[in-house]
Amino acid sequence: MSPKLDLWLTEMLTGSRRALARIITAVENDPAVAEHAIQTLYPRTGQAHILGLTGAPGAGKSSLTTELALELRRRDLTVGIVAVDPSSPFTGGALLGDRVRMGALAGDKGVFIRSMASRGRLGGLSSTTSAVLKVLDAAGFDILIVETVGAGQAEVDIASTAHTTIVIEAPGMGDDVQAIKAGILEIADILVVNKADRAGAHQKVKSLEMMLHLGPQGGTRHHGKIIASPAEIQASSQNAWPIPVIKTEAINGKGLSDLADQILSHRTHLQETGQWLERERERALQEATALIQQRLLAQVQAQIPAGLQHEIYTAVAERKISLYTAVEQILNYGP
């Protein structure tokens, strides 16, 4: 490992933003660096409150992210922003108005903004995003905002990555995607109707509230758990969170105080009910599982000559052997 990395890690922990930026770039480019950085930083992680902000293009996610960050700064909380949304103005596609507002963040040492949109493929949160969040967590940011675009796998991923998932809607949008909304409601801890000054905002709030009460959970969310004892499940059902629907007008700076209040309440709720630790455990399980699968696969593949693998998959493509036969051949290969 580069001796520079350890120097940067030390500098980062004493507050150097330049070292932080360098570490993140290194983590993005090299999985071995990511592993070393996370090994070193792990004991310092677990403090940051990770927010997932998601919604369809046009709902105003980036404006809301900007205004929410400004509101959190007024409360003396430091904020890291990771924009995974390829349509995000944080990536460089901002309208002039957005840029002016974002300028208010840019000069603030209590804010760190990173766009990862150009790195990823369409959709999906990468393991890189997860590594970058750990670095920002260790760097001491109080709140991390991950902005992703809906609708797709990214939303599901964000719900397992974030402590608090915020789904943003806007009036007059997405009325043809009720079924998707039903899916979105399954992941939301907080619902926001942005652009609340527009026609149809009140109706949108009402329809969301109605969907919440019609849902299987009756307007509350029992956080999904992978490892759970009956006692834990019972505790969880007693500790449901009533999903709030909040109106905001990001570009006019309205509703942000309500939103920030709910975000902080949700953190308290998670911690008091033990769900914070549950979510951390669930995330550990998912991340470890992905790493274990990567390593096991690499071990198997390393044993088999590439030429033979090519032959096996060509035989499958030509229907000479079936997929399952190929799997058996690869798993049972002995030199």
Next chain:
Amino acid sequence: MSPKLDLWLTEMLTGSRRALARIITAVENDPAVAEHAIQTLYPRTGQAHILGLTGAPGAGKSSLTTELALELRRRDLTVGIVAVDPSSPFTGGALLGDRVRMGALAGDKGVFIRSMASRGRLGGLSSTTSAVLKVLDAAGFDILIVETVGAGQAEVDIASTAHTTIVIEAPGMGDDVQAIKAGILEIADILVVNKADRAGAHQKVKSLEMMLHLGPQGGTRHHGKIIASPAEIQASSQNAWPIPVIKTEAINGKGLSDLADQILSHRTHLQETGQWLERERERALQEATALIQQRLLAQVQAQIPAGLQHEIYTAVAERKISLYTAVEQILNYGP
């Protein structure tokens, strides 16, 4: 394995649609059934031309799927439709007009429609979808249309599942998501501007054509390959496909003939250039890799008591050990 399954498989291969529907339901519900069915059917697969239809909600994917199926039927091609889009009218959310048109398909024995939207989570194509496509392939359908919603992981998945990926746009939509479009262009074999009677259609076509010519591939697509020799790479660069941009008005039945022509041309192109086999090999690699990972993980997890796993992940959640230490403990566990 149920003896019924083998009976159904025999009936399916002699044309029974009822047996086909039963097999698909069984495949969806039980991975062991899926394995047995695919083992049995594998030699009969590989003939169907799989189309991926994707685009943002509101672009008119379902209407286009319906009209495209009707056009292909006029050419005496049989069509299987798999709707993975949770907002698809095929799932039950159709407007009246859609339903009337879809009715024209419903009575036709040369068409089979299956909605998988209710089974999946948001986004992402499941291994179940892949298994269902193999069953439909073996059942002898000439063309399989998989309808997914954009933008997200599902689009990336569809590009690796389909032989021909069709991305649908509409005028006046998504003008704020240029960056997403850039991603979509990477997966498209054919671009469709639907609702071409609306204002802005011509401009949309022009802007897409411009993006194609500005793109890294200069308006052509060199199909991604995972296993490739230098000779294959060179062959591929000589065999580029110029991505067409086609205007359609699905609800008026216009442009479908052009679209069908391009789809069939693309199949010929893939076959003549050897890319058809390449895509089959790439798919075999991906599907086998997923199965191998599942099995290896299951083997490892079966060796470790659940209580110990819970302890390890709790220790990670509490930052007593790091994620990588947990991975080592699990991989090196010996009873």
